[in-house]
Amino acid sequence: MDAMRTLTVNLGARSYPIHLGEGLLPRAGDLIRQAGCGEKVGIVTNPSVAALYLGAVEGSLRRSGFHVVTIVVPEGEEHKNLGSLAMIYDRLIAERFDRGSWVVALGGGVIGDVAGFAAATFLRGIPYIQVPTTLLAQVDSSVGGKTGINHLEGKNLIGAFYQPRLVIIDVDALCTLPKRELVAGLAEVIKYGVIADPRLFGLLEEKLDRVLALDRKLLLEIVAASCAIKAGVVEQDEREDDYRSVLNFGHSVGHALEALTGYAELLHGEAVAIGMVQAATISARQGLCDEKSLRRICAVIEKSGLPTEIPVNVDLKELVRGMEVDKKSVGGKIKFVLCRGIGVTEFRWFSLEEIAAQLAA
Ligand SMILES: NC(=O)c1ccc[n+]([C@@H]2O[C@H](COP(=O)([O-])OP(=O)(O)OC[C@H]3O[C@@H](n4cnc5c(N)ncnc54)[C@H](O)[C@@H]3O)[C@@H](O)[C@H]2O)c1
Ligand SMILES: [Zn+2]
Structure with missing residues (x-):
């Protein structure tokens, strides 16, 4: 098994680990189980990331016994908006998510921000996990608890500080990232x-x-x-x-x-x-x-x-x-x-x- 290292964000009751390593996406189920996640998990992602990594993450979660719901929102910064947020709420409600259910944000900063904000506000807050797949998201947006969406008048105008329960960083994901x-x-x-x-x-x-x-x-x-x-x-x-x-x-x-x-x-x-x-x-x-x-x-x-x-x-x-x-x-x-x-x-x-x-x- 590939080595993994763990850092901790120390924020008292809101502290959480950041697991970093290679080959962590196929182990996500285990890591998320260890974090104390409930039975129902909603993976929020977009079509590009889904094509590359949803299979590995979803398979791992299922093998660990989770009931998994996948929520694929449209791709791009222009979809970090109320439309995507509504889509996530609709699915969580349709699937009868409760306060013991968790959200997993699988993707870049756009997915992390919108999925994090959905988790911050659904039922006044359910736990979420960041699984960042871009370098920007791995080094910046997945850590620190800033979540939110854009308004036509400006970026990140609507949001909340809401810390994740866990961050899983697999540097292997960076291999498929466009060079730019x-x-x-x-x-x-x-x-x-x-x-x-x-x-x-x-x-x-x-x-x-x-x-x-x-x-x-x-x-x-x-x-x-x-x-x-x-x-x-x-x-x-x-x-x-x-x-x-x-x-x-x-x-x-x-x-x-x-x-x-x-x-x-x-x-x-x-x-x-x-x-x-x-x-x-x-x-x-x-x-x-x-x-x-x-x-x-x-x-x-x-x-x-x-x-x-x-x-x-x-x-x-x-x-x-x-x-x-x-x-x-x-x-x-x-x-x-x-x-x-x-x-x-x-x-x-x-x-x-x-x-x-x-x-x-
Ligand atoms: N919350 C915070 O603290 C914070 C900090 C910085 C930036 N942000 C936000 O992050 C967003 C930008 O994030 P970003 O730069 O990650 O962009 P992004 O989420 O738009 O991702 C960039 C592109 O890469 C694709 N992609 C993601 N992972 C991939 C992979 N492994 N292989 C191939 N393609 C992949 C995505 O589908 C997308 O097309 C902005 O909305 C910004 O406001 C938030
Ligand atoms: Zn920046």
Whole structure:
């Protein structure tokens, strides 16, 4: 049997394990049984992920004696909406799910967010398990309990903090991920290196080629390091009152870029990569980040195949306005996460004029 390692997100009564390894999807039944799951389980997934992994997960759950219901919602960010949520509720009600029944989110961040929110709200909350299959979901969205859906007016406008009972991360799933999605997920891993872990950052610098070639041991190492950092931040500030926003390094510019380009041109990680270059550059100008660290950050982003420049068709004034409407602005000032070299961060508040001047420089 493949080795498995386990991290814990320590949140008192809401603590939960993150199991990481290779070959874990076919063992999901056992792992979920050990977590104390009731007899009825609803697996929420989408058609692409279902074609690849539903058979293994469903088979494993059935072999472990669970009554399994599969709920396949349409694919894509545009379906992280009320329609998919309603579809999940309808099935859970039709199948007579009760408070002892559990939900399993099998897929990327879209599935994790919508299935998590369904679990958070159905019967005022039933337990759920994250089984993330994209790199972004494995290192970011499956840990920390942010769940929700989009509204036509904006992303993630409706949601809840609701922690899963268990996270099962099988790095084997990353082998079928389109390269562009893998690389986009890598942006978040680079982010963890910059904000908290010089060792992880060094590993990426040194062994990026092997990561991109899907070396399982390395993937496991970078995913585990990322989850450990995310867990540590969430343990300190579960509901993002303050410190959790350290995870937004590169995201002020990134979110605004995504919105401005209609969520079509850039994947989230790509927008964040550009945002990280901006944040690191501003950090250097503020005298916080030394030139060598700045060069290293830009180099690893570029070497990953991620974009580093704000697209030429983006108007800087609109970009700054986009940052103002983001959830993180207060009284016209924007909280920016800057870096002191690699591994340490600092918050600074900037007015819109100051940001505009920085981006134009
Ligand atoms: N809750 C949080 O804390 C949090 C954090 C970051 C992002 N998010 C959310 O996550 C979403 C983005 O997640 P994502 O980047 O995982 O995108 P995604 O869920 O849309 O997945 C990307 C694509 O990859 C496919 N896919 C998934 N796993 C696959 C696999 N193993 N092999 C082949 N194809 C696979 C999916 O079907 C989809 O087409 C956004 O909605 C974002 O708001 C949430
Ligand atoms: Zn992100």
